[in-house]
Amino acid sequence: KAGVTQTPRYLIKTRGQQVTLSCSPISGHRSVSWYQQTPGQGLQFLFEYFSETQRNKGNFPGRFSGRQFSNSRSEMNVSTLELGDSALYLCASSPGLAYETQYFGPGTRLLVL
């Protein structure tokens, strides 16, 4: 099976802009989770989608949002970008039960200038 894919791999934006990142899960996986990785804060959970519904979310401001489509592909959107949003954004997919192993994509590196 093909692994988790993320597009784009690299992105440069300026403050105030918005950005959309995409994640395609492993075939058959219905859960997609998103994480932000920064040197200072480490890996932090953003949110999780299952069957087009957000089941869980972390402690991030409302500027961070996401959605999932019927084919399980997911997008996350960050509006009004801030310098602190510069990070590696990782998505992970799993079949869907709470305890199942998550498999990660290669990440999208976002730089906000």
Place this chain on the structure above:
Amino acid sequence: AQTVTQSQPEMSVQEAETVTLSCTYDTSESDYYLFWYKQPPSRQMILVIRQEAYKQQNATENRFSVNFQKAAKSFSLKISDSQLGDAAMYFCAYTSNAGGTSYGKLTFGQGTILTVHP
């Protein structure tokens, strides 16, 4: 809230030797799962090993094994016969089967950078 702590920011090992990475966690849940992930310079997170809390037997995957001490809430990773390709950042992670705020959420430690010397 669950927390995961990796107290070793950096570790080093000689090729072919054995190294142990430490991880402790805090939880009030009884049904949970622990993982070690590896993140090489490519930044791709790769699953190394998984342990179910209800299993007393320690998980093993080839050269990788864990020492799971449930009462002490300790979950260390042992890498035997270290290879140059093992050099990476290693993350310990936790999730529970409680549903709700546990869905799709891994709680990670801060990571340990492993250097392998030839």
